[in-house]
Amino acid sequence: MTSSLSFHDYKTESFFDEFFDANGRPKSEAKILIDRINALPDYDLQTRQEAIDRALMRMGITFAVYGDQQGSEKIFPFDIVPRIISSIEWAHIEAGLKQRIKALNLFINDIYHEQSILNDEVVPRSLLEDAVSYRPECHGLNPPRGVWCHITGTDLIRHSDGAIYVLEDNLRCPSGVSYVLQNRQVMKRSFPQIFSETRVRPVSDYAIRLYETLQSLSPEVSDPTIVVLTPGMYNSAYYEHSFLAQQMGVELVEGSDLVVRDGFVFMRTTRGHKRVHVIYRRIDDDFIDPQCFRKDSVLGVPGLMDAYRNGRVALANAPGTGVADDKVIYAYVPKMIRYYLDEEPILPNVRTYVCEHDDDRKFVLDNIGDLVVKAANESGGYGMLVGPHSTKAEQTEFAELIRKNPRNYIAQPTLSLSRVPTVVDDHFEGRHVDLRPYILYGEDLWVLPGGLTRVALKKGSLVVNSSQGGGSKDTWVIAGNEAQLQVQSQSE
Numbered sequence: 001m002t003s004s005l006s007f008h009d010y011k012t013e014s015f016f017d018e019f020f021d022a023n024g025r026p027k028s029e030a031k032i033l034i035d036r037i038n039a040l041p042d043y044d045l046q047t048r049q050e051a052i053d054r055a056l057m058r059m060g061i062t063f064a065v066y067g068d069q070q071g072s073e074k075i076f077p078f079d080i081v082p083r084i085i086s087s088i089e090w091a092h093i094e095a096g097l098k099q100r101i102k103a104l105n106l107f108i109n110d111i112y113h114e115q116s117i118l119n120d121e122v123v124p125r126s127l128l129e130d131a132v133s134y135r136p137e138c139h140g141l142n143p144p145r146g147v148w149c150h151i152t153g154t155d156l157i158r159h160s161d162g163a164i165y166v167l168e169d170n171l172r173c174p175s176g177v178s179y180v181l182q183n184r185q186v187m188k189r190s191f192p193q194i195f196s197e198t199r200v201r202p203v204s205d206y207a208i209r210l211y212e213t214l215q216s217l218s219p220e221v222s223d224p225t226i227v228v229l230t231p232g233m234y235n236s237a238y239y240e241h242s243f244l245a246q247q248m249g250v251e252l253v254e255g256s257d258l259v260v261r262d263g264f265v266f267m268r269t270t271r272g273h274k275r276v277h278v279i280y281r282r283i284d285d286d287f288i289d290p291q292c293f294r295k296d297s298v299l300g301v302p303g304l305m306d307a308y309r310n311g312r313v314a315l316a317n318a319p320g321t322g323v324a325d326d327k328v329i330y331a332y333v334p335k336m337i338r339y340y341l342d343e344e345p346i347l348p349n350v351r352t353y354v355c356e357h358d359d360d361r362k363f364v365l366d367n368i369g370d371l372v373v374k375a376a377n378e379s380g381g382y383g384m385l386v387g388p389h390s391t392k393a394e395q396t397e398f399a400e401l402i403r404k405n406p407r408n409y410i411a412q413p414t415l416s417l418s419r420v421p422t423v424v425d426d427h428f429e430g431r432h433v434d435l436r437p438y439i440l441y442g443e444d445l446w447v448l449p450g451g452l453t454r455v456a457l458k459k460g461s462l463v464v465n466s467s468q469g470g471g472s473k474d475t476w477v478i479a480g481n482e483a484q485l486q487v488q489s490q491s492e
Contacts, residue, residue, distance in 0.1 A: 005046065007026075011430070016161075019034065019421055032194065033082070033198065037193050041113065052187070053078070055183070055189075061180060076179055077457060078183060079431075080187075080423060082453075083473050084478065085476065087480030090477045092346065093156070093347070093447075097437055097439050099345070100337065101149060102341060103339075105148050108214065108318075110340075113140070123329070123336070127328055131328070131376070131377075133325060133377060137293070137305070145443070148320065151439075152441070154436065156436070156437065159418075160415075160418075165415070176240070177438050179241035183473070201449035201451060210244065211249075212442060213442035217442070224278050225250075225267070225274060226250045226277065227253045227267060227277075227280070229258070231254070231287070237282065240404060246435045255287075255297075255298070255299045257284075258304075260303030263306070263310060265279070276313060283299055287300045288309070289301060289303065289304040289305040299417070305319065326376050327376045335351045353410060355406040356408070361406050364409075373402070417432035417433065417434060422457070432455070438452075449477040
């Protein structure tokens with residue numbers, strides 16, 4: 001192994017690189033970090049990476065992979081080179097995310113009330129009603145402040161044209177923010193001086209912001225009792241559930257810890273029952289109340305939906321929001337923005353072919369080897385065909401799946417995801433990344449500066465999901481002059 005990692009021999013190749021321009025020159029927002037890394041003593045960066053890996057191991061930052069033969073608990077891989085976003089670009093991303101969440105919230109409220117967008121045939125009624133995550137049981141629900149999607153994780157990618165695109169929306173139980181907070185904590189310890197020099201915007205107030213968002217859902221109570229509802233320790237995101245509960249200073253509960261009595265929700269404690277006002281639920285709609293959804297659920301709370309419908313408890317996110325996660329519904333978000341807000345989308349969708357439509361389906365079947373095909377309700381990199389990296393047998397299999405159930409599939413062009421330098425043995429190589437910012441919607445909309453940068457650690461891979469061999473990076477949003485004083489006054 002060479003003694004020191006540096007960017008002197010780094011190759012950007014033909015992809016959009018987040019650190020270097022097309023001529024190989026460092027971008028202004030990344031130059032300080034590049035210069036500091038190039039000036040590090042022998043083995044210094046490797047030593048810091050090893051120290052971070054040990055810290056993450058001690059902190060128990062894990063995720064679960066269901067069905068993995070080598071064990072379900074994994075340490076989430078982390079790369080020491082961060083992704084860096086300029087203040088100007090972040091302002092554009094932030095505005096686009098707020099616009100999108102406003103439109104999605106109006107859409108969800110509409111489909112469970114007047115259904116104007118369906119009656120006006122902007123979104124086909126059949127596509128909505130055939131969505132697996134559409135919940136007729138939620139018709140007529142009125143969540144506090146009219147907000148349905150309190151916590152959202154929106155996946156963004158950058159294509160070779162340099163533009164940022166929305167890849168998908170996550171409104172059910174978006175995960176990953178705990179990695180954002182812990183990644184930042186270990187990076188601050190490793191590069192304290194660089195953080196000061198580059199004016200990286202802080203993320204440490206996320207837990208406070210989340211608590212305030214949940215608190216706003218119970219406007220009649222000055223000090224509401226808030227809990228985080230988890231399916232239990234075997235859930236893939238259990239670490240995050242416990243971490244966020246601890247950070248907010250609230251109780252982590254399972255369904256068996258709650259009971260509905262006289263129309264209100266109570267938590268069992270050693271001192272008797274205590275009323276609960278707000279539930280940050282990290283379980284899917286199907287399992288939250290066996291009296292309303294899946295009757296065989298042992299994870300939820302019998303009678304919870306009646307209490308919610310009667311305004312005696314608040315749920316975040318509201319039941320029924322998962323319909324916006326459907327990848328077919330995703331294709332119509334630009335139309336939603338125009339319909340509800342009378343604005344053009346700030347952040348465009350990826351060009352999407354809806355296989356339910358005859359012309360789109362024919363195009364997809366004729367070009368399946370060049371496209372990325374996705375099942376409408378799968379996640380984690382599953383139920384997906386990356387055409388250029390697939391075999392003829394896999395293409396034939398997916399073509400048959402599309403013909404049997406066209407409503408369940410969309411297709412998109414194979415995009416050249418941007419890359420960030422990543423430590424590979426004794427040198428840096430570019431690896432493809434995406435970005436999941438987190439948006440909180442309480443009394444107003446707030447976007448966490450940065451988010452979770454997921455990186456495809458396998459050479460040439462476009463799949464960044466942790467369950468498919470991906471890892472993560474810290475995401476640095478550089479403060480502009482207007483935010484500089486605020487950043488300097490805050491500490492992590």
